[in-house]
Amino acid sequence: MPYSNINLGQLRALLDNQLGQSAPALWRTDEKNKILQDTLRWWNILTGYWKGPFTITTTASAPWYALPAPLAGLSTIRVEFQSRSLRPATRYDMDHGRDGWEAETTASGGDVPTKPKYYVIGGTNLLGIWPADAAGNSALVVNSILTTPTPTLDSDAIDLAPELIDPLLSGAQALAVFKEGGVEAKLAGPLFTKFIEAAGDQCAVFKASAAYRRYMGIDYGRAKMPYRLPAAQIGAR
Amino acid sequence: MPVPIVWTAVDTLPTWTLTDLDILKRLQYSLMESLFNTNADGINFLTTRTSPAELTTFMNQRQQNFLYLTGAIVVRATAASVGGQPSYNYPSNKIHARSITWQAVDSSGNLTGKPKRLERTDAFALSLTEGDPPGRPRFFDDGSAQPTLEFRVSPVTSAAGQFRLMMVPQPVTLLGSGTALSIPDEMASALHFGVMADFLSSDGESLDADRAAFAESLYDLMVDVTCIMLGNDPPQRKQSDRAGSGAGGSSDNATAAPASASS
Numbered sequence A: 001m002p003y004s005n006i007n008l009g010q011l012r013a014l015l016d017n018q019l020g021q022s023a024p025a026l027w028r029t030d031e032k033n034k035i036l037q038d039t040l041r042w043w044n045i046l047t048g049y050w051k052g053p054f055t056i057t058t059t060a061s062a063p064w065y066a067l068p069a070p071l072a073g074l075s076t077i078r079v080e081f082q083s084r085s086l087r088p089a090t091r092y093d094m095d096h097g098r099d100g101w102e103a104e105t106t107a108s109g110g111d112v113p114t115k116p117k118y119y120v121i122g123g124t125n126l127l128g129i130w131p132a133d134a135a136g137n138s139a140l141v142v143n144s145i146l147t148t149p150t151p152t153l154d155s156d157a158i159d160l161a162p163e164l165i166d167p168l169l170s171g172a173q174a175l176a177v178f179k180e181g182g183v184e185a186k187l188a189g190p191l192f193t194k195f196i197e198a199a200g201d202q203c204a205v206f207k208a209s210a211a212y213r214r215y216m217g218i219d220y221g222r223a224k225m226p227y228r229l230p231a232a233q234i235g236a237r
Numbered sequence B: 001m002p003v004p005i006v007w008t009a010v011d012t013l014p015t016w017t018l019t020d021l022d023i024l025k026r027l028q029y030s031l032m033e034s035l036f037n038t039n040a041d042g043i044n045f046l047t048t049r050t051s052p053a054e055l056t057t058f059m060n061q062r063q064q065n066f067l068y069l070t071g072a073i074v075v076r077a078t079a080a081s082v083g084g085q086p087s088y089n090y091p092s093n094k095i096h097a098r099s100i101t102w103q104a105v106d107s108s109g110n111l112t113g114k115p116k117r118l119e120r121t122d123a124f125a126l127s128l129t130e131g132d133p134p135g136r137p138r139f140f141d142d143g144s145a146q147p148t149l150e151f152r153v154s155p156v157t158s159a160a161g162q163f164r165l166m167m168v169p170q171p172v173t174l175l176g177s178g179t180a181l182s183i184p185d186e187m188a189s190a191l192h193f194g195v196m197a198d199f200l201s202s203d204g205e206s207l208d209a210d211r212a213a214f215a216e217s218l219y220d221l222m223v224d225v226t227c228i229m230l231g232n233d234p235p236q237r238k239q240s241d242r243a244g245s246g247a248g249g250s251s252d253n254a255t256a257a258p259a260s261a262s263s
Helices: A008-019 A029-047 A091-097 A162-180 A182-186 A188-202 A210-216 A220-224 B020-030 B052-070 B123-129 B185-200 B209-229
Strands: A051-057 A064-066 A076-081 A087-090 A118-123 A126-130 A139-145 B075-081 B087-089 B094-105 B111-117 B139-141 B150-154 B161-169
Touching (some): A008 A029, A029 A188, A029 B185, A029 B209, A087 A091, A091 B094, A162 A182, A162 A188, A162 B209, B020 B185, B052 B094, B052 B185, B094 B150, B123 B139, B185 B209
Parallel strands (some): A087 A118
Antiparallel strands (some): A051 A139, A064 A126, B075 B161, B094 B161, B139 B150
């Protein structure tokens, strides 16, 4: 059930406050709407905030399925076949761990399972299963990050938890002040950092990732390898 | 020059909602190039400092680079192999081959046996198996000693078969006239900030190293996040770009060098 506590017009009014303007000056309404839409997209890709299921009908013995765009397919989180969840695997895993896996179906016999066991991420637009469904015509329920809601009218409600409005405004402000250059543009860095921190708090997978550490400047590798020698100093040692 | 083989596309290149014109409008606002008291249209710029054509060129380069670095979009293609032929051409729209498999074809033209993945290797390693009797190819090389858009297999195929290629394709060429992007909408900011980084780091009156560095760090972040979503390792970058290169690493972006996205 979506949130409906704020709409685009209200969110833009809050952004106006952040930008210190009550009337259009440096940013036009159209620009601020685009900035807010961009911020929502950033939030979705960083945290996987808007998720949902959609169903693909399997084709007999087909290992790969094109994901429908733009409905879904950003990132697959969970896949169910006949109400049983499949385990995730990458194409590299399957290619190197199970040679010839694309030809194996639930009817292959031997050590091949009789129901699909793994789902394979080919790309944002391609999803594989192993073994392929020999009979076909079964439901493959894919739970994925969905396309970000894009409000265009002031009255369009945004499915957003109230506690996330503040960090999102920081992100939007960063994207807005970036164009000013000079001192104002330097504000964009810390503001976007606040946005990224909030995204890390929202999504543990992102917070544990190299992308988060790299952006935040957290170099764990350096901390693990301290200098053995103290810094050189003048005088007797 | 090998005898050309004809690739048949299995998948079509998906397209999303946002267009190059949408990105041009965002760029126009970000560069303060929209006409006075008018919404950005992506076409009529305030000054001659830049033009939609120049920004669209940057956009095409960034779109290709983004797909190359992330492999976000993949498509499949098939082609018949020729018995005894070691070298083959790729489809002309290939950016990167993710995998190649080969499956034998019987005398009736039907696929037989299991499709087997070819292991990617280099020219030196490939040469060690090239003396093997013809049969099922097990290795391929498309880098170290091959012309562009060609790959070489070893051992050579003994009879007819079929290659199946999974590749990162060239995106649709953007013209700045409303062409849909070849990357998902959520990743479109990578183009916006990638183009900003290119433009602001180019020599001339547009040069702004601080803002270019910030824009590049956002492009890199989008590349990294996309790679992680797909279960791939993010691309390696210079050590100096790792710690503190993002906006969070330092309160002063002037210390951050623009990252080398193509490394």
